[in-house]
Amino acid sequence: MPSKRGPAAASPTLEQERQAYRDMLLIRRFEEKAGQMYGMGLIGGFCHLYIGQEAVVVGMQMAAKQGDQVITGYRDHGHMLACGMDPKGVMAELTGRRGGLSKGKGGSMHMFSVEKHFYGGHGIVGAQVSLGTGLAFANRYRGNDNVSMTYFGDGAANQGQVYESFNMAELWKLPVVYVIENNRYAMGTSVSRASAQTDFSKRGISFNIPGEQVDGMDFRAVYAAAQRAIQWCRDGKGPYILEMQTYRYRGHSMSDPAKYRSKDEVQKMREERDPIEQVRRRLLDEWKVSEDELKALDARCREIVNEAAEFATHDPEPDVSELWTDILK
Template identity: 80%
Template structure:
């Protein structure tokens, strides 16, 4: 899935908005400055394909969960697609990704096979952890994806460790460490910030602020709700980014990654984003209004923004975009067939990969 567009470092662009609504729910879109960074036609098409793959994959995952084919926990990434796609477009080969348990999109955009990811969700032999782990226990060293982690905030210290290893070994790699607004209040996050700043480690901390963590608004849970400032006492620069706009994410990602790669140490990007579904499939999300979700979908959807530009600015025929959607649906449907019909792991598999 990797293309030249993904490796582009990105143009400079505006730093994103710091607006807040009267109810305290911060919006990534209010107050955005005019000089929005641009993407080429090829980059827009790449972003469209990658985000659409995540969207269709997550829609299928939700459907299969409702059918009882996926058990346990299932956290969907619908609405947040621009964050990981934009960051990956700014990354280089060898850069690492580590995140929490809302991780299907991160795996797909690093190039992991949709069949293997979905088979893991359904507990099948062909899954990335042989059907034993589900969302929270998938890794691919080959794709530089170091896991979605079920312990809130744990990936931050692990991602910092990746950055330490990179510097210790003299490798030209950056650790992109993702976590949410809920994890941002964890103590281990600040221990990691301190070490990363002290040793100038090549790590970019990407805070995916979707406003509600597990179901509590940031204004009710965080004394300092501008998460881009959380590293100031350690001397870590940060900025807020419109996480619903792929252009802003790619540009900010390029700045942050270059800062970390050049030896200047860690950088914080607060991605102001939004999840359309509940925290997990079992969450009815009654802590927000349907009107709020509808407004975000209609006015700020990351995929629809790209689609409009492709149709308008780049004059891409609508039939071509429909064909892209059709191919992606085929990929996802094939993954679903595999994940449904692949055998379950043998009982003996319970005793493999066990470390004492």
């Protein structure tokens, strides 16, 4: 199957570009604050930041409709915010508080919202791919036209259960978009050293699943590809693979110094390919949005994040009785 750009899709409007800028900026500011709070000891356990990858989930969500599901791995804060989950609830979950979206018991990697059709961050590498395929099976079984957007990384793409899921999805024509967030280094090993086939859009060839490579640093490219892939699934044609070529600025997790790449490489990506800066420049140069308006958007995002941090710092911890709830017996 081809690994090429598909038919044209609608370009984003001014309002969509403005919304994308705001949504990506909120994720960036939230993750920056989470990193600070982790350093202060307010967030325990693991914490994987999404800084640099914001265009992927924002572009995908803009092409989705109410009822479409999202499931991802443990780098999940950005996905939750893009799905419309309350920043206070997300941050409170990071700090293990009662008002967290999993009642303070899931932490950074395990959050959930039935209301927002977000079926989790998952700590087991690749586990969400099977579950996301199951969500698509449920859609087909129920006869609705919802699509499961199943996110995983370049490292998880080498897991066996991914290919079992691919086979089932194509065999039964399940409405699932497999979004491979290729940030180049998995947990710390470059793609070229870990994968025999580094074009992840081709990973579905043996199952007849079409795929395409997408510039995951460009919101417009993501949005266009998302429209094509989601429509393919809604039309009953089965699964679709999108390889998002993206980049994380921070280490794999907060405990990773990322010594496997140079500071110059990261700086070059920040200066030349930053997803938020690309939209900002278009808003200023092409759409003639004022600098003051963009500064106001940034100020509002910082205010929202600060309010979330304040809530997450002072909200009570869960009652001890919560240890016995939500347990499968």
